[in-house]
Amino acid sequence: SQTIHQWPATLVQPVGSPLSLECTVEGTSNPNLYWYRQAAGRGLQLLFYSVGIGQISSEVPQNLSASRPQDRQFILSSKKLLLSDSGFYLCAWRRQGVNTEAFFGQGTRLTVV
Amino acid sequence: AQSVTQLGSHVSVSEGALVLLRCNYSSSVPPYLFWYVQYPNQGLQLLLKYTSAATLVKGINGFEAEFKKSETSFHLTKPSAHMSDAAEYFCAVTSRGNDYKLSFGAGTTVTVRA
Numbered sequence: 001s002q003t004i005h006q007w008p009a010t011l012v013q014p015v016g017s018p019l020s021l022e023c024t025v026e027g028t029s030n031p032n033l034y035w036y037r038q039a040a041g042r043g044l045q046l047l048f049y050s051v052g053i054g055q056i057s058s059e060v061p062q063n064l065s066a067s068r069p070q071d072r073q074f075i076l077s078s079k080k081l082l083l084s085d086s087g088f089y090l091c092a093w094r095r096q097g098v099n100t101e102a103f104f105g106q107g108t109r110l111t112v113v
Numbered sequence: 114a115q116s117v118t119q120l121g122s123h124v125s126v127s128e129g130a131l132v133l134l135r136c137n138y139s140s141s142v143p144p145y146l147f148w149y150v151q152y153p154n155q156g157l158q159l160l161l162k163y164t165s166a167a168t169l170v171k172g173i174n175g176f177e178a179e180f181k182k183s184e185t186s187f188h189l190t191k192p193s194a195h196m197s198d199a200a201e202y203f204c205a206v207t208s209r210g211n212d213y214k215l216s217f218g219a220g221t222t223v224t225v226r227a
Contacts, residue, residue: 006156032213043119043219044157044203051213059214090156094215099145099164099207102215104156 002027006091006105013112019064019078021108023091026072031093033074034102035066038088050074051096086112115144117187117204119218127226132191134221136178136204139185146187147205147215148178157203163187174198199225 006023013019025031032051036044046059048066056066063082067075074091088109092102120135138144143165149157161172168180174197178189187204204218 034215036217044217046214046216049213057213088154092157092215099162101147101159101162102157102205104158106156107154109154 002093002103004091004093004103004105006108008108009106010109011111013081013110015083015112016080019076019081019085019110021076021089021091021110023074023076023105024072025093028093028095029071030096031072032096033068034092034094035074035076036090036092038090038107044090048076081112083112086110115140115206115208115214115216117146117206117216117218119202119204119221121221122219123222123224125224125226126194128196129193132176132189132194132198132223134189134202134204134223136187136189136218137185138187138204138206140206140208142208143180143182144206144208146178146180147207148172148176148187148189149203149205149217150174151201151203151220153200160189160202194223194225196225196227199223 003026034049035047050068090107091105094100094102118137146163148160151157161170163180171177201220201222203220207215
């Protein structure tokens with residue numbers, strides 16, 4: 001069976017510090033990978049998605065970047081965090097092809113102070 | 114771009130009452146549609162999805178949704194609410210033409226009164 005791991009679960013970081021959130025998927029190959037951010041009352045905002053190693057599409061210009069160094073690894077990064085980067089970050093994967101649902105990690109609660 | 118609109122950010126129902134959560138999509142071509150549930154501080158779990166095989170879709174936990182092309186809607190219902198249904202619900206859409214993006218609505222928080 002497939003599983004998705006996302007860590008850490010919670011993170012408190014000072015303004016201006018770097019960020020690295022990691023997500024890995026097991027039990028499948030060549031998945032589509034996604035990073036979403038969830039802010040209170042604003043639903044899920046798609047940040048980045050990837051259809052293959054090294055292929056990253058950015059949806060929203062911002063202080064964050066993403067990388068996919070391996071087929072089942074997706075990393076969300078920032079060089080200098082802003083207060084506005086606080087939120088609940090969710091990683092997800094989908095099988096290639098149409099009409100496939102997304103499977104989500106447990107999320108990371110990031111608080112920038 | 115594909116998008117969905119969820120009407121009502123907060124719904125309160127009595128235990129045993131009907132749950133109705135509204136979702137409308139914007140597309141000239143019927144998209145693929147999904148409903149997810151999220152419990153506090155957790156990821157999202159799929160409730161059901163519309164595959165175009167049938168307009169009435171049954172999901173987990175007694176939920177179902179009906180695809181209505183004429184109304185561009187995909188509303189989620191449950192005949193009898195249970196306390197465990199208290200959660201946040203999201204409608205999501207992906208395009209037949211571009212299946213990479215999965216876009217979500219703003220979510221509806223459901224509270225269940227005893």
